[in-house]
Amino acid sequence: MPVKPAGGHVGSTASPRSGCAGPQSITSPLGFGSGVSCQAQAARLAFTTTQVTMSSISSPELRIIGRYQVSPPPGTVDDSALSLAYLDLIWLHAGSVERVFFYPLAVSLSHFIDSVVPTLKSSLSAALRHFYPLAGKIRSSAASSDGYEIHYADGDSVPFTVAEYSGDFDDLSGDCPRPVNDLLPLLPELPPSSTDGDGLRVLALQATLFPECGVAVGVTVHHAACDGSSSIRFISAWAAACAGAGVVVPPVIDRTVITDPDDLYSVFYNGFVKGQSIQSMMHQKAPPDAVLQSFTIGKNHIQKLKELVTQSGDLSFRCSTVVVAFAYVWVCHVKARLTEISNKRIFMAFAADCRPRLKPPIPAGFFGNCISACVVEAKAWVLTNENGVVAAARLIGEAIEVFKDNPLKVAKELPELFKTLSEADSLSVAGSPMFKVYDVNFGWGKPKKVEITSIAKTGAISVAESRQEEGGVEIGLVRPKTVMQLFEKHFYDGLKMFD
Template structure:
């Protein structure tokens, strides 16, 4: 049953224009296979829209969204297809598209408080769930890859929900799709974003990593069991911003003010480091002597593979970085510098061997990682989520709501200023209050 605040107006399917795309099959690469059991990545885009009525939304805005979506799916047609077992390879999986395949599109009206739901303060995760589309269940003919929802809050605003199965593509690819759809809607014409590169031969596999990862998804030792965790009923989502002036201070702190640091002290490195330290302090056990904390995040491999993969490549092209440090070192006075140094070292190791974390470190440390529930990361400031404009202006808030299932930290660029970083977290209410105290207390010390 839908919550009483939400009224579903329409559920429909949107396809590329008839006959516009030939039937095709794209094999999953080993970089897609990693995420086969990882589920969906869900984003919400909130747009203030004073004076928008439900009738205007249904009569004018929804038809434009559908028409521009159909145009965009002409280039991004794999998202309208399905993942199924390959008929030619026993351990293979394909994305298959046939003419008429479609994307689920839900149109709804919500009677709740738009400004509360789209604000940065703590909100119960369950309050946001109605705004998210669910992927249609596998009916035996394959795994669906994309579902969308547009919700009007009469006289206040609009929300666009996007659910993408991770096995179909990574964040770079999915945000390229969303940006193309928005550009097409805003211009009432063809998509203004460069078309995706669908050619799979760019992902070579000389070491047969496909077989390695296939064995992983056939056992309990998969990324699914490590990522998916139980969310408490009182879990809240809250956003935190690290301003550019604080980023600059954190860089000074992490390098001791020295210009020749042993690692590249980037904005992302210090943002991750600061958030990780606050997270560890919040969850610090009473007896932490000798105990370790872990952090994991993915990095784009497009420029690291040989030969390099085009930036517009559509699919997954990620590998992992794994960071470990003693809790006592992270919670000491030099905790941020320690965290930044360890994160920087893991990035340098990734540059030398992009798949070492997935193929060597993760299998060896798997049990410890599951037990310790490492902080992981979703999103990137590079995705420019606040530039997504469907013709209604920039979003006032963008959330990665799927972090409620993974306890990951969502990361994006700051909406307010160039060089700042926004993070989102889902935690039980009491733990979130403790994190908030650590986070803002630490920033005050940087003044």
């Protein structure tokens, strides 16, 4: 199997555990047991410890069990250079997107190492045969001075970390406010380009055991390699292979299917790329009081929000679940910060899929970036008055209709528009209810929770389908505790009006 140890446990910040006097259970300072003898543990692996100290409160402890490099099966993929298309260039300096999937799984550390990890590695290798660009590296193109490509050579690999964590599985995978910094150890970092010399890695993975409680699968992917739809297709393929659920459906790996009659490549290169160096966006510690919290708009409340909007008058747009969910959260966001932004122009930005709307249409299984931005603007007072949700829904819905008609209508304006968004008060969206992240099953059942932790560095909200009922929407956001408390009050007080 094409899995190689990474040559030691590089990057630890503490020495391996020591002092074992015999066949006793190894227990961390926070009191969780490994379930295997100290002698057996030492014979199998040399543990290293990473203590993540992010506040005055004792933080959970991460122990690195192993670092591996996982490749597609040898000889199954030819060397290739996949040129980045213009829609990839938008994200070349946007850094990584990080997701963590939490699965209840009551297994010991020994069972995890002996049974679960080998299956995860072999299935990852099988999935990478079809999604091989994720094992490659982004580099400057040899054929063009302004070109970039994902280069894959036989033997290229994905870093895969296996770890154990002393955090409380139920707390970290819950809905209540959780310290963001306690979640970051569950996500691997992309190696900086300087360590490789010949390009930037685009994918890193981590499987972390909470002994006798659960497993967290962390995914860090550079946005320039692919969008959310492609990323979830890969994770789903890996999970299906791990669960023995059948043959992986190969993606469409051909960037030439996206035509560029208006030379948007030059527009985006000059507006997003020129003069900058490629680098990965490493983990950034959030302020100590920053918390991640989840909120759900249930199917019943979604329906009542739709009725509120449709009863307001003739609509020139489809009043969808996404429209009302985005509108409601935008209003709550503005209300929570009204004292700061009462007279300001405020924006909301979200990605929309171009695949079915480009001419000619792009296959649904296209692997890469095939999204563009929808941006709406309003005055804060418009969204905080009695009809704020209706006003927000109209703005969002009408922007989506414009996008449907011509997804690239404002494409040439995107560099300047993104600059405006970075300087203004704006709320962006990561994820989509259409991705069906709660269907990703490694053979352990559906996830208890899925989080996009990279919203901690972007200020975006995360969006997914509700795991509780079909038709609902789950929202995640990271805010300082005081701001989160205001958002929570406006969120639940608003929904009570429909009860």
